[in-house]
Amino acid sequence: MDRPLPPERRAHLRDGREVRIRPIRPDDAERLCAFHDRLSTQTARLRFFSPLKHLSPDFAKHLTSVDFVKRCAFVISPIDSDTIHAVGRYEGETRRSAEVAFVVEDTLQGLGIGPLLLERLAEHAREQGFTRFSAVTLGENSQMLAMFRESPYDAHIHMERDLAFVRMDIRPVAIAAV
Ligand SMILES: CC(C)(COP(=O)(O)OP(=O)(O)OC[C@H]1O[C@@H](n2cnc3c(N)ncnc32)[C@H](O)[C@@H]1OP(=O)(O)O)[C@@H](O)C(=O)NCCC(=O)NCCS
Numbered sequence: 129m130d131r132p133l134p135p136e137r138r139a140h141l142r143d144g145r146e147v148r149i150r151p152i153r154p155d156d157a158e159r160l161c162a163f164h165d166r167l168s169t170q171t172a173r174l175r176f177f178s179p180l181k182h183l184s185p186d187f188a189k190h191l192t193s194v195d196f197v198k199r200c201a202f203v204i205s206p207i208d209s210d211t212i213h214a215v216g217r218y219e220g221e222t223r224r225s226a227e228v229a230f231v232v233e234d235t236l237q238g239l240g241i242g243p244l245l246l247e248r249l250a251e252h253a254r255e256q257g258f259t260r261f262s263a264v265t266l267g268e269n270s271q272m273l274a275m276f277r278e279s280p281y282d283a284h285i286h287m288e289r290d291l292a293f294v295r296m297d298i299r300p301v302a303i304a305a306v
Contacts (some may be wrong), residue, residue, distance in 0.1 A: 129244070134196055134252050138207070141239040147213070149248050152201040154157075156212065157188040165210040168234045174269050183233040197256050202248050204232075204241050216245025218253055225260040226253055230272070242275045250298040258304065279289040 134152040152160075164172070164183045173179050182193070194201050194217070202218035213233045218226040228249060232241045250261065261281070265272045267290050276283040281296035 131196065134200075134202075137248060139244050141241065143237075143239055146207055147241075148205045148207060148243075149202050150205055150210075150246055151196065152194060152203050152215070152217075153194050154193050156192045156203065156210070157185065158208060159212045160188050160192055160215070161185075163215070163233065166233060167231065171231065171234050171237075174266060174272070175229065177266065191215075196252070200226075200249065200256075202245055202252075202298075204236075204245065212278070214241045214245060216242070216249050218249050218258075220258070221262065225257055225262060226258050228261045228263050230275075237271065242272075243279065246275065246279055246290055254298060254300070259297065259299050261294075261296045261298050263296075265292050265294065266290060267292045 133151045133153070136148055138146055138148055140146055162181050166225065167175075169179050189283055191201065198220035199218070201215055203212045203216075204214040206213070207210055213236050214231065216228065216230045218228045220226045228246070230242050253261070263272075263276065267287050269292070273285060273292060273294075276285065276294050279296065281298055284295045286293045286295075
């Protein structure tokens, strides 16, 4: 029997608009391609470390077919449509650690979507038994690094050449402090 999808949530952005944080679904493949086609070259470069923007159908299928245990993705959509404006995902590396990545549509960056996705991913990952998130980002990516530094997860950031390696303890704060 198929597992039920994780629940959808609603949240407000810094400009007051309400959005849905919803689990990605296999029928999102075309919407995900359209989202990627709208990204600026710079946003695509910061996400993929290359100017890759257009997703092949096979890659879109891979990115939208997740098990919500070892691989998970949530997207941001308006209240009244399934259009994709942002994606946050994790991929399990070990039983306890998963790597996260985010991409927010250019016109909606700076409105707090990244932190909403991080929180939703962390909540879901904890339910699957994960205790740590990792991330690799370009050292120049001050927005991404600011988001991790300001998260409640005590981010450790290690710079090596032009890359930043991030580790976060996502256990509830009281347990993590023990
Ligand atoms: C990095 C990213 C995911 C953050 O998501 P977000 O929704 O923009 O996050 P926030 O709104 O919390 O913004 C994060 C910080 O960057 C700043 N910021 C975001 N967009 C900005 C912009 N276009 N210009 C200037 N500053 C910006 C915000 O002010 C905030 O800093 P602050 O907390 O000190 O105010 C998003 O900006 C993005 O998709 N960037 C391109 C792709 C990318 O870098 N992915 C990461 C690969 S792992």
